[in-house]
Amino acid sequence: MHGLRWGDALVVTLAVALVGTAFGLAYAPGGGATELVVTQAGAAPRHYPLDAVRTFGVQGVAGVTTIRIEPGRARCVDSPGTRDICERAGWLARPGDMAVSLPNRLVLRVQGPGAEFDSMHF
Amino acid sequence: MNPRPLSPDLPAILRLLLPVFLSLLLSACGRDGPDTDRLTFQALGTLVDVTLYPADTHDLTGIESALRDELDAMHAAWHAWEPGPLGRTNRLLEQGVEFDAPASVLPLIERARELERLTDGLFNPALGRLVSAWGFHQDEPSGPPPSEETLATMLADPPRVADIERDGMRLRGGHPELQLDFGGLAKGLAVARSLELLTELGVEHAIVNAGGDLMTLGEPAGRPWRIGLRDPRGTGVLAAISLGPGEALFSSGDYERGYEWESRRIHHVIDPRTGRPSQGIASATVLHGDPALADAAATTLMIAGPQQWPAYARRLGVDHALLVLADGSVELTPAMAGRVDFRQDLDYRLRESGPGTGPEPR
Amino acid sequence: MAIRVATDSTASDHRIAALAALAIGLQVIEAAIPSPVPGIKPGLANVITLVALVTLGWRAAVAVTLLRVVGSSLLLGTLLSPGFWLSLAGALAALLLLAPLCRLYPGHLSAVGLAVAAALAHTGGQFLLAWTLIIPHPQLPVLLPPLLLAALIAGVVTGILSNSVLSDPRMQRHVRNTPTTGTR
Numbered sequence: 001m002h003g004l005r006w007g008d009a010l011v012v013t014l015a016v017a018l019v020g021t022a023f024g025l026a027y028a029p030g031g032g033a034t035e036l037v038v039t040q041a042g043a044a045p046r047h048y049p050l051d052a053v054r055t056f057g058v059q060g061v062a063g064v065t066t067i068r069i070e071p072g073r074a075r076c077v078d079s080p081g082t083r084d085i086c087e088r089a090g091w092l093a094r095p096g097d098m099a100v101s102l103p104n105r106l107v108l109r110v111q112g113p114g115a116e117f118d119s120m121h122f
Numbered sequence: 123m124n125p126r127p128l129s130p131d132l133p134a135i136l137r138l139l140l141p142v143f144l145s146l147l148l149s150a151c152g153r154d155g156p157d158t159d160r161l162t163f164q165a166l167g168t169l170v171d172v173t174l175y176p177a178d179t180h181d182l183t184g185i186e187s188a189l190r191d192e193l194d195a196m197h198a199a200w201h202a203w204e205p206g207p208l209g210r211t212n213r214l215l216e217q218g219v220e221f222d223a224p225a226s227v228l229p230l231i232e233r234a235r236e237l238e239r240l241t242d243g244l245f246n247p248a249l250g251r252l253v254s255a256w257g258f259h260q261d262e263p264s265g266p267p268p269s270e271e272t273l274a275t276m277l278a279d280p281p282r283v284a285d286i287e288r289d290g291m292r293l294r295g296g297h298p299e300l301q302l303d304f305g306g307l308a309k310g311l312a313v314a315r316s317l318e319l320l321t322e323l324g325v326e327h328a329i330v331n332a333g334g335d336l337m338t339l340g341e342p343a344g345r346p347w348r349i350g351l352r353d354p355r356g357t358g359v360l361a362a363i364s365l366g367p368g369e370a371l372f373s374s375g376d377y378e379r380g381y382e383w384e385s386r387r388i389h390h391v392i393d394p395r396t397g398r399p400s401q402g403i404a405s406a407t408v409l410h411g412d413p414a415l416a417d418a419a420a421t422t423l424m425i426a427g428p429q430q431w432p433a434y435a436r437r438l439g440v441d442h443a444l445l446v447l448a449d450g451s452v453e454l455t456p457a458m459a460g461r462v463d464f465r466q467d468l469d470y471r472l473r474e475s476g477p478g479t480g481p482e483p484r
Numbered sequence: 485m486a487i488r489v490a491t492d493s494t495a496s497d498h499r500i501a502a503l504a505a506l507a508i509g510l511q512v513i514e515a516a517i518p519s520p521v522p523g524i525k526p527g528l529a530n531v532i533t534l535v536a537l538v539t540l541g542w543r544a545a546v547a548v549t550l551l552r553v554v555g556s557s558l559l560l561g562t563l564l565s566p567g568f569w570l571s572l573a574g575a576l577a578a579l580l581l582l583a584p585l586c587r588l589y590p591g592h593l594s595a596v597g598l599a600v601a602a603a604l605a606h607t608g609g610q611f612l613l614a615w616t617l618i619i620p621h622p623q624l625p626v627l628l629p630p631l632l633l634a635a636l637i638a639g640v641v642t643g644i645l646s647n648s649v650l651s652d653p654r655m656q657r658h659v660r661n662t663p664t665t666g667t668r
Contacts (some may be wrong), residue, residue: 003647007593008600014291015600015636024631039162044183096161096350100169107162107169117362118158118173119344121371121407122352 060104165193168333175327199226203259215295249299310417337370370413375405435475455477504551507532579608596643603639
């Protein structure tokens with residue numbers, strides 16, 4: 001187009017990169033969860049980074065709770081218990097999200113640098 | 123275009139844009155990493171979640187086991203339907219004999235007596251039989267609900283905590299139907315005791331959260347505690363609230379315990395006036411410095427209903443209350459409005475705690 | 485209000501006043517048109533800022549912009565309201581970035597580059613003010629990316645408009661003859 005300079009292309013490219021980065025940071029899957037913490041009655045909490053896809057089981061008093069991790073999120077795939085409370089918690093992606101398996105006395109919580117709340121009231 | 127004196131171009135542009143870039147990046151993610159540790163375990167029949175500040179300074183395992191022991195002891199002592207000190211007390215109260223009150227139960231009875239008086243019987247922990255009749259004295263609540271005749275009989279001359287006669291440590295039940303159920307009070311006292319225990323263990327800044335009801339101890343350096351209020355009707359965050367030291371946030375809601383019966387939701391907050399689950403208010407949230415009062419007040423306001431809750435809030439000395447009505451709209455006191463930061467577009471009304479629009483409580 | 489920026493030229497004062505009047509007019513018209521998304525406006529008055537910048541220089545652009553911000557808020561009744569401060573913060577942020585960038589005009593940057601950079605700085609400045617002072621809301625950064633995207637689009641549009649205004653032969657005379665950027 002008439003009157004454009006090479007610097008325009010540079011500025012627009014940088015601007016697009018900036019906007020893209022802002023979107024990426026604000027709406028990244030998980031919004032900042034970087035780690036899954038599994039706590040089980042009577043055991044030290046176990047930490048799992050949310051970096052790559054994997055599925056594993058945790059043995060509890062009532063059976064095995066199967067956990068799936070994907071970058072930035074984690075979920076309970078299968079767990080003993082008739083009401084599927086753990087499974088229905090869905091993907092845990094925002095720091096502080098939790099899923100609980102009552103029969104296995106197991107708590108899954110994701111945490112990350114972006115935790116907005118110290119505690120949730122409900 | 124004629125040439126112009128130019129500064130070095132590419133680096134200049136980069137130098138200029140870089141600070142903008144960085145400041146925007148920082149503004150997008152400029153929060154600090156977690157400065158707290160969390161303990162999560164099951165106790166009191168629910169999930170207990172303890173936030174400790176600052177991070178990496180506490181003996182987490184030691185604190186968890188001490189807290190768990192204390193909470194388990196309270197849970198056993200105050201359980202409404204499993205055998206234990208409260209179960210024994212209920213049996214002796216029913217028999218109408220004079221007996222020595224268990225030290226673990228007496229403070230609850232005295233606190234309940236006071237709150238029952240303050241609420242003129244709207245908060246009535248002596249109605250254990252009624253709660254049981256509705257199917258809530260079991261781990262998994264279920265129907266059938268009591269019949270009209272049963273309810274009419276139970277409401278003819280309902281027992282009250284005031285019917286318990288006390289002489290020093292000696293108690294005597296004055297009503298054959300009296301059965302204590304501290305559902306709307308025990309958690310408040312358990313949280314209060316947990317914070318005392320944490321203080322004894324040298325913790326200075328913490329939140330004890332038992333199944334969503336919580337209280338703060340101290341506050342982090344340079345900032346208040348940040349609490350999210352989960353939306354009782356959905357999965358998101360309804361509002362955010364900042365708490366200072368020694369503030370308790372308790373809720374009572376129809377979503378907590380209940381079951382479906384003939385496509386109707388039967389929930390666990392029973393209105394002593396009707397003998398049925400309370401209506402009109404889906405959840406009541408109270409912020410107060412006294413967790414036991416906050417706990418009982420949340421139950422009371424929910425029972426009081428949309429007409430009368432402001433009057434009961436005033437009687438209880440509650441300035442900070444937030445209620446989600448059955449239609450999803452929100453009512454809150456002006457003091458509470460100054461504390462919460464709504465995260466959703468919603469329809470809310472301010473109501474001063476006071477006489478309310480209905481008749482004055484009896 | 486420093487209207488007498490070009491110290492020796494009343495002709496320059498007149499031009500600044502005329503440009504400011506145009507900018508105020510554009511801003512008021514824009515305010516009268518409801519925006520589909522609150523908080524997002526094309527910012528057509530920025531075309532005037534850019535014209536002032538490349539014809540009369542940076543100081544004139546500052547004068548035109550300040551006159552526009554204050555003048556339009558007087559007309560709209562928003563003087564000293566949060567909206568006014570946001571507008572001022574955005575305008576100042578944009579001007580700060582334009583101060584060095586305008587030296588690259590027109591050899592290495594056209595009005596499009598200037599407008600895009602200014603639009604992003606405008607939004608950034610507004611956002612920082614909103615976040616730090618007016619409503620320090622932890623969720624607010626979630627609003628930033630769409631606002632930045634809107635600013636980018638608005639910047640391209642106002643930049644193209646500015647380019648076409650400046651390429652008009654009658655404007656071109658001023659651009660060529662006014663030693664704007666080299667004198668600072």
